[in-house]
Amino acid sequence: MTALADLHAAVRSAASAVADGAEGAAPDKASLERPKQADHGDFATNAAMVLTKALKRPPRDIAADLAQRLQDDLGDHVERVDIAGPGFLNVVLADAWFTAALAGVLAAGDGFGAGGADPVRDVNVEFVSANPTGPLHVGHTRNAAYGDALARILELRGHRVSREYYVNDYGTQVVKFGESVQARARGEEVPQDGYQGDYVAEIAAEIPGAADADPSELALAAVELMRSRAEASLRRFGVEMDTWFSERSLHEPAGDARVEAAFARLEEQGRTFRQDGALWLRTTEFGDDKDRVLERSTGEHTYFASDVAYYLDKLDRGFDLLIDVWGADHHGYMGRIHAVVDAFGGRREDFELLIMQFVQLRNGDDLTAMSKRRGTLVTLDDLVDAIGVDAARWYLLARSHDTQVELDLAAAREQSRENPVYYVQYAHARIASVLRDQGEERVAAALAAVGTLDGVALHASERDLVKAVLDFPAVVAEAEERRAPHRIATYATELAQQFSAFYRDCSVKNAEPEELRSFRIALCVAAKATLARSLGLLGVSAPQEM
Template sequence: MSVYEKIRENVSKKLEQAILCAREKGALAFQEIPSYVLEEPREREHGDLATNLAMLLTKQAKRAPRDIAAIIIDNLDTADTWITSSEIAGPGFINFRLDPAWLTGVIPEISAQGEKYGFVNIGQGEKIQVEFVSANPTGLLHMGNARGAALGDSLASLLAMAGYEVSREFYINDAGNQIHNFALSLEARYLQLMGVEVPFPEAGYHGEDLIYTVKNIIEKDGDQYVRMEEQTRRDILVSYALKEKINDIKETLADFGVFYDVWFSEKSLHESGYIRETMKRLEDKEYIYEKEGALWLKAILPGDEKDEVIVRGNGVPTYFAADIAYHRNKFERGFKKVINIWGADHHGHVARMKGAMQALGYSPDSLQVILMQLVRLIQDGDIVKMSKRSGQYITLRELIDEVGKDAARFFFLLRDPDSTVEFDLDLAKSQSADNPVYYVQYAHARLCSILRQAEEQGFESQLIPGEYQLALLVSAEERDLLKKLADLPGEIVLAAKLTEPHRLARYVLDLAALFHTFYNSQRVLIEDPDLRTARLGLIRSTRQVLANVLKILGVSAPERM
């Protein structure tokens, strides 16, 4: 538990003791302590901590909230709390101001914990799976996949930092109608390139990358498939192409800093009979009925008003049937919570999938779906639409080549998933304070530079300041920076509970801004040895925290720029 969390926990205990004491005196009547909030106010002038406890007691106590707040303050023992003053604000908030000397504990804490600073064990080792990207292996990864990759990977890292046992998973859609169309497309391109005139399938894949794949097959095997039986030829072509596409997906994601624990094949669900067994379970529970020769799943949860076909009239399961079986498999593997990151166009599928999980006996709340809005790529003020290689939209590979992994990931993580991202290519490549990733990385590089200069000048840059030295950090810029460093564990807790890694991107931007403000107003390598030691401790701690958060986001922390 961090210094700041210990202070908040202590103040919470004192607040509860205060109202219990008031009840014993007959000054306050209530049955139970409500679930209240003790947090940092949005506005600095409102103090360091604020609580809504008095307002939540109004109904039980049958008194005005400001009167209750006054009773709480009268009965509050502030010994050992760092509280210097309490005041009633607005309709009945209680604001507290802390002795800024509490901040002196932050630097020793960061020094002791190093890379572990920020870790909070709220997960208690609970198993969570994060499934993200899961693109059809029929083409190249695009901008939407890139956003999902950055979001999913950083969310997994965030949850691990919060004490969960996290597994990253990619679901390979290597079965079903899209693979059938893929096989037909490969066959048509192969025969055309071998001089055989055949029509291209109406629902085929038109990307240039498919032609590259077929050329690779021809270079390897020549014309030996031209006179082969159709289905055998398609099976061979699609087997080769899937292997190539999946390898390309793995390599591209690796270059984007994304590595999976599990690559799960949809085809395995079909071949093992797991889908049929899952449908039988639903049928036995009377959630499935037959109509017009097909099997239908009843709508189960509110928000899903439409029954859905899960096995077609020809006996072939739909994609939804495979998806239900896949999610059942996730829970059977022991995950207490499953998080999916989907495109916003899948919003109608959410209630349906949650309902299917409830029908199978799992809590629908154990499945969380994060919906992600579109990405618009901007260059020279205009939307970029076409990709020379894919024939469709800009690919992840092209994006990495254009702006680099760090800029791409950071730009995607600056906005919450429900917001459309306008990705400015020119800004992402610029080396200026306007570029957020450059701004943050430059702060880290500058911190490293200060520590190198300290070593070159013979100062002990790694010396942990003593309490008397830390007490010298009294300027507003120093206090603001210390407070932000102290905030990290709380930010990790909140971001993990809300599954919002974008909060950390904003945190690290704010931290970089506070450091730059400090750097422009306070010199570090000064003559006074005690203040110099204290400020070097602050520099070292800021560097550590920046590096820790950038690691969660999957962005590098350069030592020189």
């Protein structure tokens, strides 16, 4: 447990003791929060308020008992406990609590903020999954940044995570792509509804004999080249997929074995019916707005048929939780996919569909629109070339996934405190510089002494930086629960701001006595590690110098 968790436990323990088993008392509901005003103490609790009804006593009287109990239990780690307003308690902690808290952070090492998942689950996160008929564009890039950051957060919490990309390498769009590549190889215009971008000609030039190749074989070769390019682009962006799942594999060997197996299982369960020669799935039984066709009267499988087989395969692989990250244009598919998972016996709480919102790029007054078929798009690689991996990932993650992002390329390139990713990275580099100035031996000595510094008198900025560092585990837990990597970006900015205040107010080099200097060195080590871990969860680098 962290120092904050211990403090919260002490508050609940005091509330339980004061409640003394009273019927209806709920001491576990006692909160512990950071007051908005600094003069209201380090932490505040509503413990007296939650006991008022059960104890049938004035809340200020209960607060007085709680204050005494907390002072007795916390001993020299608490300076005082004040009663405020109708019965809130403001806890002012002693410097000894802060030094002990810092020692706990450093003792935890890489384990600080890690673990806590209950239960630990095998999680499949499917994201990006763009059609392999064109380069990954900036919308896919946001999806990649989000899915990978979410996976990193889940892993830090202790879950076992598999990253998956579903390759749509089967169907009409693949045929049209192959036809477009062949047309370019022959120096002809692409067919109507074909693919227009320059990348089509590039693919045609990379495939020997494309002009005269068998259309089906050419289409597969072209799609595999695009998939390979997507993999390289994602790797450049810091994303490594564990599984590249081929839609075509669901329809091979000949006879659509895996698709037919999915149909057979649904038929056994009475989930399908025939009408006008077509095979339908009763998705309305699971809340969809209408039933869906699996197989047309001609015997041709619909795109939905692949989805059915794919989700059966996912469920059969034994994951405890499936998380799919989809683009904004897929919102209308949610009902039918939830119905598929329900039909195969999956639980709603074990399957999540997260919808990303759109990205607009702005460079001055120019807003960039995208169309894969027309070839007018900004690719992942274009974005990385323009602003770098770090800025791209930060700006695409800094807002909640369900809100639209407008990314200003000029602002993202700016090297000033107005650019948040630069500001946070600069704070990390500055801490690294401070520690280099102290030398490895002095830093090691400070870390060895941190548990014995009880008598050190601390500045308010030191106390605030310790509290900011201590927030990290709770922020990670919240980011996991809310599926909200943007909370990590917000936290990293706030931590950098707290370090800047510390750097302004508290000299490390000239600190006296030596015990205070040791504390400040140790605090720099903890702040640096926590900033680096936060940036790492976002897939952003933590530079040692800038």
